[in-house]
Amino acid sequence: MTSLFAKRAYLEARWHEQVRITIDDGKITCWDASTSPLPSDELFDIIIPGVPIAHSHVFQRALAGHCERKSPSDRDDFWSWRSNMYKLAEKLNPDSLKPIARQAFSEMLAAGYTSVAEFHYIHHSGDRMHGANNMFDAIVEAAQDVGIRLTYLPILYERAGFGRSNLNTTQQLFALNLDDLFDHFSYANAQADSSMSVGLGVHSLRAVSESSLKQVVNLAKNEECPMHIHIAEQTGEVDECIATHGAKPVRWLLDNFEVEDNWCLVHATHSDEKELASLSSTSAVICLCPTTEANLGDGIFPMKVWKTLEGGIAIGSDSQISINPFEELRWLEYGHRLVLRSRNIYAKKPSTYTGETLFQDAVLGGNRACGHWRTPLAPGSNADLITINEDSPILAGHKSDSVLDALTFCGIHNAIDRVMVSGQWVVKEGRHVTSSKLEEEYAECVNRLWN
Ligand SMILES: [Zn+2]
Structure with a gap:
C-alpha cells in the first residue's frame, strides 16, 4: 500500500485541494479531498493523470531529424519521407529494435506519457532471420525494462495499394497472412498481464482487402480489444479510395x-x-499526431467541426519527431489558430480553459484507444500519474484553474518531477530512473545503424 498527498490534484476531470490518494497493487484504491496528510504519506505539490499515447511507431525514434535535408529532386513530401523510413526498417532486427524502443519509451515516460499503443507492422527483420514473435519480444521486453504500460497492436499490411495484390520489396518486412497474424496475436495475447495488453489493427484501407479487414474487425470484436487504422492521412490515398470505391x-x-x-x-x-x-x-476516437502531421506535411484535421460534434480525441507521438504531450496539445490548438485567425478554439464553452480541455479529452480518449476504460485516477483505475513542482517558474502566479494551460502553452521548461506507472516511480527529478545507461546503449546502436 502506498499513499500520496498533494496540495492540488486533477482527479476525475476536475481540480481538488489537499488530496490523499491510496494505491495498492498498481491501482488507485481511493482518494479524498480537503483532508490532511498522514505521517506515512509521500508529499507532492501537484498530481495529474499520466497521458496515453494512442499511436506510436517506436522504431522511428531512430529516424527523427534524419529527413530534414532537401532532396536533389526538390520533391519532399510524405512519400519521400517514407522512402527514408523504409531504409531504416531494412536495417532493423530485434537486437537493434530493443534499445531504440527502450530509449523512446523512457523519453515518453519522462515527458509524462504513461502508456503507449504501439502500432507495429515491422514483422520481419531486415535480414529476414527473425519473425513477428521475435520483433514483438523486443518491444515488450523494452516496455517492461523501462516500465511503460503497453498496448501492442499487431498490424495487417498485405498489399502496396488499392487494387494491388501484393507488397513491394521493402514491404515484404510487413508481410503476415491472416492466419499468421492471428497466430501472432495469440502468441502476444498469451503474455498479456496487468501492464501489457493486445489489440489489433490494419495499416490503412489501401493496405488490406475488404475481406481481410472484415476478419480482423471480427476478431477485435470477439476479443473486445482496441481496433486501430490509419485513415485519410494523405490526399493521394483519399483520391485512390474514391477512384476504387x-x-x-x-x-x-x-x-x-x-x-x-x-x-x-x-x-x-x-x-x-x-x-x-x-x-x-x-x-x-480520432487520434491526432500534430507534430508528426506537421513534420510530414499531411494537412490539418477539421478539429473545430469534430469538437462541435463532441467527438473524442487522442494524441500520438507517431514518428517520434517530438515526444511531448503538451507540445502535441499546443500544436493541435495552434494549427487552427493560424488557419482560422482566432484564439481558444478547442475550449468550446465560454469561460473554460483551452489547455485543460485539451488535456482532459486527450487523457480520456487516449485511455479508451489503449483499451483502458476506467476513468483515469478513479478508484479501480491504474495508478499512472505525474507529479509537478509548483515552484517551477512556468507555474508562478497560476491558481489550479490555469495549471494545465500553463503546462500546455508555456513550453519553455518541463515542470514534471516524478512519473508513476502501476504504482511504481519510473521517473524522478524529471529523468527516467535508468536513463544514462539506456542512452549509451541507444547511441551505440543508432551510430551503428547510420554509419
Ligand atoms: Zn502511423
Whole structure:
C-alpha cells in the first residue's frame, strides 16, 4: 500500500485541494479531498493523470531529424519521407529494435506519457532471420525494462495499394497472412498481464482487402480489444479510395463496417463534415499526431467541426519527431489558430480553459484507444500519474484553474518531477530512473545503424 498527498490534484476531470490518494497493487484504491496528510504519506505539490499515447511507431525514434535535408529532386513530401523510413526498417532486427524502443519509451515516460499503443507492422527483420514473435519480444521486453504500460497492436499490411495484390520489396518486412497474424496475436495475447495488453489493427484501407479487414474487425470484436487504422492521412490515398470505391475513406468504412467504440481512427486528416457527423455517432476516437502531421506535411484535421460534434480525441507521438504531450496539445490548438485567425478554439464553452480541455479529452480518449476504460485516477483505475513542482517558474502566479494551460502553452521548461506507472516511480527529478545507461546503449546502436 502506498499513499500520496498533494496540495492540488486533477482527479476525475476536475481540480481538488489537499488530496490523499491510496494505491495498492498498481491501482488507485481511493482518494479524498480537503483532508490532511498522514505521517506515512509521500508529499507532492501537484498530481495529474499520466497521458496515453494512442499511436506510436517506436522504431522511428531512430529516424527523427534524419529527413530534414532537401532532396536533389526538390520533391519532399510524405512519400519521400517514407522512402527514408523504409531504409531504416531494412536495417532493423530485434537486437537493434530493443534499445531504440527502450530509449523512446523512457523519453515518453519522462515527458509524462504513461502508456503507449504501439502500432507495429515491422514483422520481419531486415535480414529476414527473425519473425513477428521475435520483433514483438523486443518491444515488450523494452516496455517492461523501462516500465511503460503497453498496448501492442499487431498490424495487417498485405498489399502496396488499392487494387494491388501484393507488397513491394521493402514491404515484404510487413508481410503476415491472416492466419499468421492471428497466430501472432495469440502468441502476444498469451503474455498479456496487468501492464501489457493486445489489440489489433490494419495499416490503412489501401493496405488490406475488404475481406481481410472484415476478419480482423471480427476478431477485435470477439476479443473486445482496441481496433486501430490509419485513415485519410494523405490526399493521394483519399483520391485512390474514391477512384476504387467511389467514396472517401471514412465514408466507405462507415458504409461497409460497424465502427464501434473500440475503434481508433488515426489521422482522419482529410475527412469532411458529413463523414465526421456520421462518425460521431459511433463513439470511435480520432487520434491526432500534430507534430508528426506537421513534420510530414499531411494537412490539418477539421478539429473545430469534430469538437462541435463532441467527438473524442487522442494524441500520438507517431514518428517520434517530438515526444511531448503538451507540445502535441499546443500544436493541435495552434494549427487552427493560424488557419482560422482566432484564439481558444478547442475550449468550446465560454469561460473554460483551452489547455485543460485539451488535456482532459486527450487523457480520456487516449485511455479508451489503449483499451483502458476506467476513468483515469478513479478508484479501480491504474495508478499512472505525474507529479509537478509548483515552484517551477512556468507555474508562478497560476491558481489550479490555469495549471494545465500553463503546462500546455508555456513550453519553455518541463515542470514534471516524478512519473508513476502501476504504482511504481519510473521517473524522478524529471529523468527516467535508468536513463544514462539506456542512452549509451541507444547511441551505440543508432551510430551503428547510420554509419
Ligand atoms: Zn502511423
